[in-house]
Structures are given as C-alpha cells and as structure tokens.
Amino acid sequence: MSGSKPLIGLTTYLEQAQTGVWDVQAAFLPKVYFEAVTKAGGIAVLLPPQPVDVGIADRVLDGLDGLIITGGKDVDPARYGQEAHVTTDEPRxxxxxxxxxxLTGAIERGLPFLGICRGMQxxxxxxxxxLHQHLPDVIGSTRYNAGYGKFTENAVEVHAGTQVGDLLDDAEALSVHSYHHQAVxxxxxxxxxxxxxxxxxIQAVEVEGVPFGVAVQWHPEQNPDDLRLFAGLVDAATHYRAGSIA
Structure with a gap:
C-alpha cells in the first residue's frame, strides 16, 4: 500500500537557473535522482538549502524515513582546513x-542515508x-571527469563483507558512471x-555502527537498470519507519 512507503528526503542544488522568461536563483534536482527513489518503492521529497540549526534539522528529519545527500558543487575546503585549489568551485x-x-542528525538517530558523489565527500x-581537491594531480588522468556534462565509465572493486558489498553482490568489477574531480x-x-x-x-564508504549509512563516489542514479543501492536505502527506511511507529 502507498501509505506504507517510506519518505525519502533528497537534498537539492541552489543555483542560478533559466526557465521560460525567468532567470532566478532556484532549487532543483535532476529527475533521475527522485525517479530512482520512486522506482525503488519510496516517496521522494526535495530538501532545498536553507538557514539551519540543530532544531530545524531535527524537525526535518522527524518527518523522514531516509535521506539522500546528492551530487553537486565542491565542498568548501575551509571546512577541512585547506586553501582552495584553482580548480575548486566557488563555495556553497x-x-x-x-x-x-x-547528516549529523541522521547519524545520531540512526536514520538510513545514502551519499552520492558530493554526498560522500x-x-x-x-x-x-x-579531500583531494583535484584528483588529476594525484592520479595523473581525468578518467573520472571528462567535463561538459559527460559521464565516464570506470570499474570499481567492491569489498566483500561490507554493507555496500552485500547490496551489490560483492561485485569484483562493477562498472559505474563517474563525474568528479575530487575524492576522499x-x-x-x-x-x-x-x-x-x-x-x-576510494569509491565507497560506510559509517560504522549505524543500520544503514553508505556513500558512493559514483552516480548510481545514472544507471536506471541497477537500483540496488536505492532499493537498499528504501528497504532500510521501511524498517526504520516500522520501528518509529511501532
């Protein structure tokens, strides 16, 4: 029944955007993100950037069963004590x-969450x-970022015995869609x-000691034929919801 589906919050961009005659600051998110949630059996709710304190974050999380931190602009390097590289985006x-x-609130309460690309960072x-602010300086190639909105395909090795490994059937050489110039x-x-x-x-991490707290550097929403990560989140969110209303 639709009333039993878990509510999944997805964070959004806040950028200058053009539509019709309008050229304004707008919160938005590519359809592939929330379409993956609905196909996996969840209900998607968008969470635009806004003024926040602990009370506001807690109030939002009170209404959610799961959370996705989506892709987007680079994290401000001042948050991890570094000066900005010349290629690093203007901070948001x-x-x-x-x-x-x-994220902090989700971890504290055990709310299931999935981080994607920027979300993992x-x-x-x-x-x-x-973070490595410009990965080509480290690995000597642009294999993860072709630019101009073009995703590249890369193979990743998923570690057996991990939560991500369980979700992805311990794939030895999983092909993923990449679009990032930074990394953990x-x-x-x-x-x-x-x-x-x-x-x-590093292509995936998980938070120790929480029921479901995983993040991947690639973009699983770009592969509509493989919803395993989204299905895993929706399943965990379903159990979270059941426990919260029991």
Missing part, C-alpha cells in the same frame, strides 16, 4: 551547512576527513572503505 556555504546538519568532511583523502572518523578503483581512489 549554505548547502554545506544544511547537508552537514542533516561531504560525509567524509563532516566526520573530520579531508584522509578518511573521516568512524568510516570504513567498501570500494576502490584500481588506482586506489
């Missing part, structure tokens, strides 16, 4: 603060980790690595 402090508060920073460097507290690519780049 409102979005950084909003998503940090939501934000999670790592929120837990005290750092020093790992945040309480995180463990659950997938890497052959150059050592």
């Amino acid at each position: 402090p409102d979005r950084d603060a909003w998503e940090d508060a939501l 934000l999670l790592n920073v929120a837990l005290g980790g750092t 460097d020093a790992l945040g507290e309480g995180l463990s690595v659950s997938a890497r690519s052959d150059d050592g780049t």
Whole structure:
C-alpha cells in the first residue's frame, strides 16, 4: 500500500537557473535522482538549502524515513582546513551547512542515508576527513571527469563483507558512471572503505555502527537498470519507519 512507503528526503542544488522568461536563483534536482527513489518503492521529497540549526534539522528529519545527500558543487575546503585549489568551485556555504546538519542528525538517530558523489565527500568532511581537491594531480588522468556534462565509465572493486558489498553482490568489477574531480583523502572518523578503483581512489564508504549509512563516489542514479543501492536505502527506511511507529 502507498501509505506504507517510506519518505525519502533528497537534498537539492541552489543555483542560478533559466526557465521560460525567468532567470532566478532556484532549487532543483535532476529527475533521475527522485525517479530512482520512486522506482525503488519510496516517496521522494526535495530538501532545498536553507538557514539551519540543530532544531530545524531535527524537525526535518522527524518527518523522514531516509535521506539522500546528492551530487553537486565542491565542498568548501575551509571546512577541512585547506586553501582552495584553482580548480575548486566557488563555495556553497549554505548547502554545506544544511547537508552537514542533516547528516549529523541522521547519524545520531540512526536514520538510513545514502551519499552520492558530493554526498560522500561531504560525509567524509563532516566526520573530520579531508579531500583531494583535484584528483588529476594525484592520479595523473581525468578518467573520472571528462567535463561538459559527460559521464565516464570506470570499474570499481567492491569489498566483500561490507554493507555496500552485500547490496551489490560483492561485485569484483562493477562498472559505474563517474563525474568528479575530487575524492576522499584522509578518511573521516568512524568510516570504513567498501570500494576502490584500481588506482586506489576510494569509491565507497560506510559509517560504522549505524543500520544503514553508505556513500558512493559514483552516480548510481545514472544507471536506471541497477537500483540496488536505492532499493537498499528504501528497504532500510521501511524498517526504520516500522520501528518509529511501532
């Protein structure tokens, strides 16, 4: 029954956008994100960046059964004690603060969540980790970011015995869609690595000690034929909801 479906919140962009005669600041999210949630059996709700404190974040999370921190602009390097690289995006402090508060609250209450691309980077920073600001400087190639809105395909090795491994059937060489020029460097507290690519780049992490707290560097929403990560989140959110209303 539709009334039993879990409510999944997805964070959004806040950028200058054009539609018709309008050219305004707007909150938006590509359809593929929330379409994946609905196909996996959840109800999608969009969460635009807004002024936030602990009370506001808690009030939002009270109404959710699951959370997705989506892709987007680079995390402000000041949040992990670095000066900006020349290639790093202009900071989005409102979005950084909003998503940090939501993630922190989700971890504290055991609310299931999935981080995607920027979402994984934000999670790592929120837990005290750092980022490689420009991955080509580290690995010597642009294999993860062709630019101009074109996703590249890369193989990642999923670690057996992890939550991500269980969701993806311990795939030895999973082909994923990539669009990022940054990546996890020093790992945040309480995180463990659950997938890497052959150059050592961390491709998935999970939060230790929570029922469902995973994040991937790739874009699973770009593969509509493989909804396993979204299905895993929706399943965890369903159990979370059942426990909260029991």
